[in-house]
Amino acid sequence: MRLLFDKSFMQPDDMVELLRHRGLEIENPQRVSYYIRNIGYYRLSAYMFPFLRQPKDEHRFKQGSKFQDALNLYRFDKKLRLFLFNEIEKVEIALRSTLANLVVEETGNIFWMTDETLFANRDKFRRTMELVDKELRNSKEEFILHFKEKYSNPYPPAWILVEILPLGVVTRMFENLADNSLRKKIAARFGLTVPVFTSWITVVTLTRNACCHHARVWNKENAISPMIPRRLNDRWIVSGVSPKRIYFDICIIKWFINIVSPNNDMLEHLQALLAEYPMIDIRAMGFPSNNWENEPLWSTR
Numbered sequence: 001m002r003l004l005f006d007k008s009f010m011q012p013d014d015m016v017e018l019l020r021h022r023g024l025e026i027e028n029p030q031r032v033s034y035y036i037r038n039i040g041y042y043r044l045s046a047y048m049f050p051f052l053r054q055p056k057d058e059h060r061f062k063q064g065s066k067f068q069d070a071l072n073l074y075r076f077d078k079k080l081r082l083f084l085f086n087e088i089e090k091v092e093i094a095l096r097s098t099l100a101n102l103v104v105e106e107t108g109n110i111f112w113m114t115d116e117t118l119f120a121n122r123d124k125f126r127r128t129m130e131l132v133d134k135e136l137r138n139s140k141e142e143f144i145l146h147f148k149e150k151y152s153n154p155y156p157p158a159w160i161l162v163e164i165l166p167l168g169v170v171t172r173m174f175e176n177l178a179d180n181s182l183r184k185k186i187a188a189r190f191g192l193t194v195p196v197f198t199s200w201i202t203v204v205t206l207t208r209n210a211c212c213h214h215a216r217v218w219n220k221e222n223a224i225s226p227m228i229p230r231r232l233n234d235r236w237i238v239s240g241v242s243p244k245r246i247y248f249d250i251c252i253i254k255w256f257i258n259i260v261s262p263n264n265d266m267l268e269h270l271q272a273l274l275a276e277y278p279m280i281d282i283r284a285m286g287f288p289s290n291n292w293e294n295e296p297l298w299s300t301r
Contacts, residue, residue: 023061110157199227235296245286
């Protein structure tokens with residue numbers, strides 16, 4: 001039986017007192033009030049949650065828990081999102097280019113993205129085209145405005161159109177291609193089978209969206225489990241880790257980065273971030289218990 005929400009709004013100063021009453025150590029109440037006012041108590045509460053003692057629904061903090069501990073988690077999560085987004089950008093650009101250009105190369109159709117005959121499911125194609133039309137209609141990019149002004153074609157060629165489409169829309173196009181040999185060739189560019197490629201690109205897209213919307217990622221459990229490949233031609237992880245934790249997502253991103261940018265410095269940046277926040281429990285992120293840097297995936301570029 002569901003309950004009516006009966007909690008009332010509280011001012012930041014009152015929330016500071018509530019936290020102190022629950023056992024959280026606060027050295028500078030005015031500073032904490034400032035953070036609550038500008039970040040929001042609800043957002044910050046996700047980073048206080050690990051410091052609650054059992055049962056957690058009693059909202060009592062473990063002895064010695066400090067607000068600074070939660071703030072460190074918040075700052076780490078922010079920098080983790082920035083790190084991930086920077087790496088995902090490289091993957092996304094490579095995916096866009098590969099998808100747009102490889103299909104053109106194979107079919108000779110520069111307008112393939114808007115050609116219904118190339119897609120398996122017409123209903124999915126029409127729903128995708130609604131999103132394409134919206135992006136094209138609302139785009140203020142100079143290259144789109146120039147195309148509309150100069151050419152009479154209803155849609156730009158694939159290599160132009162792909163630049164304004166969200167990654168999720170691009171992924172839908174890939175999944176709906178009628179010619180499975182095309183999908184195999186695209187996935188093979190990244191050393192993967194079609195099912196694994198589709199699964200992993202979905203995970204990359206969801207992680208990207210979480211980073212874009214400033215959502216918590218450091219210890220969050222994924223809603224879906226990415227496919228675990230039976231074997232890979234290149235080096236992968238060998239430790240048994242949870243596919244629903246962010247470490248597995250990071251490994252997926254690293255797999256793509258190793259292909260699109262072989263001499264990358266992703267490992268060094270991740271190590272530097274973890275070294276900056278040594279208090280972070282990386283096991284909560286799904287990391288192996290020790291020596292994760294020695295995994296085959298991380299020991300090669």
